[in-house]
Amino acid sequence: MTAAPLLYATGLEVVFPGRRGAPPARAVDGVDLTVGAGEIVALVGESGCGKSTLARALLGLVRPTAGEVGFGGRPLGRTARALKAYRRRAQLVLQDPSGALNPRHTVYEAVAEGPRIHGGARDEGAAVAEALARAGLRPPERFFARYPYELSGGQRQRVVIAGALALEPELLVADEPVASLDASVRGEILALLLRLRDELGLSALVVTHDLGLAWNIADRVAVMYLGRIVECGPAEQVLTAPRHPYTRALLSVLPESASPAVVLTGEPPDPSRIPGGCRFHARCQILASGDADRAGVAGRCRSEDPIVLRGTGAACHWA
Numbered sequence: 001m002t003a004a005p006l007l008y009a010t011g012l013e014v015v016f017p018g019r020r021g022a023p024p025a026r027a028v029d030g031v032d033l034t035v036g037a038g039e040i041v042a043l044v045g046e047s048g049c050g051k052s053t054l055a056r057a058l059l060g061l062v063r064p065t066a067g068e069v070g071f072g073g074r075p076l077g078r079t080a081r082a083l084k085a086y087r088r089r090a091q092l093v094l095q096d097p098s099g100a101l102n103p104r105h106t107v108y109e110a111v112a113e114g115p116r117i118h119g120g121a122r123d124e125g126a127a128v129a130e131a132l133a134r135a136g137l138r139p140p141e142r143f144f145a146r147y148p149y150e151l152s153g154g155q156r157q158r159v160v161i162a163g164a165l166a167l168e169p170e171l172l173v174a175d176e177p178v179a180s181l182d183a184s185v186r187g188e189i190l191a192l193l194l195r196l197r198d199e200l201g202l203s204a205l206v207v208t209h210d211l212g213l214a215w216n217i218a219d220r221v222a223v224m225y226l227g228r229i230v231e232c233g234p235a236e237q238v239l240t241a242p243r244h245p246y247t248r249a250l251l252s253v254l255p256e257s258a259s260p261a262v263v264l265t266g267e268p269p270d271p272s273r274i275p276g277g278c279r280f281h282a283r284c285q286i287l288a289s290g291d292a293d294r295a296g297v298a299g300r301c302r303s304e305d306p307i308v309l310r311g312t313g314a315a316c317h318w319a
């Protein structure tokens, strides 16, 4: 990682107004995060914890209610022109079943769309062919006239990635890129992201609810709970020596886990009702078991919000 991160967020918040008198939803509630040049960071956490909202805010697709996002050493501009220029350098990769591909567009049209919007591939056909080849669809010309329904799930996901690559971005933000693919295909797509990092120096933020996937791909892992990053560090450290009880619980339910599965009790998290104290305390197995009490921190767990995590570590009184 270089000294200055490619992408950074500081104190980032995205609060959605509550509908019909309901309290506002603090989907992203104070996040500091960086992605370095040529680095793959996995953003993990249960469904609903705010991963997609954070990803969209990092891309300038959702306007943060507080905090700052910067890229290449400077805060994002807020003009339409600045955001358009930014969206060329940082590309969102959605999973295909969520409608990333238009069923009526050929592969060629799907991949050429970005360069057309941004005006100015020197040679459109060459740019499309190169992007398809980089995404592992070879020979690329064979795919030009195909429609999504003629392709396998893995091939469709490669077309989505090629569409992003056609703009020659510096960063990919991939939101659950393999969630709906079979295990074998999943591995191929992850290998593709690793290859793009190694060959093109491409950075990526890979959003996933699957910690096992993070293990296969990430240089660094950020664990998100109820709008906050609760643990962050090198993948090896977070996944083999997790410090936050929430990370431990997530890891304990993976099939390859050696420790007994921790079943989280309490209410599923709701960003319109964030508990006081540590936001995880009502579900925390360390607090429930008495370990936090024995360590003399239980009172703080219930009353004091752990500091916002900057860089490596765990936002937890006990850890």
Ligand code: ADP
Pocket (backbone or CB within 6 Å): 016, 017, 025, 027, 045, 046, 047, 048, 049, 050, 051, 052, 053, 054, 270, 271
């Ligand atoms: P994840 O990607 O981790 O599953 P999301 O970022 O999609 O989580 O959602 C986080 C929370 O924000 C959820 O409680 C969701 O209901 C809420 N949310 C997301 N988008 C909106 C929106 N446009 N308006 C109101 N609430 C939203």
Ligand code: MG
Pocket (backbone or CB within 6 Å): 048, 051, 052, 053, 175
């Ligand atoms: Mg999501």
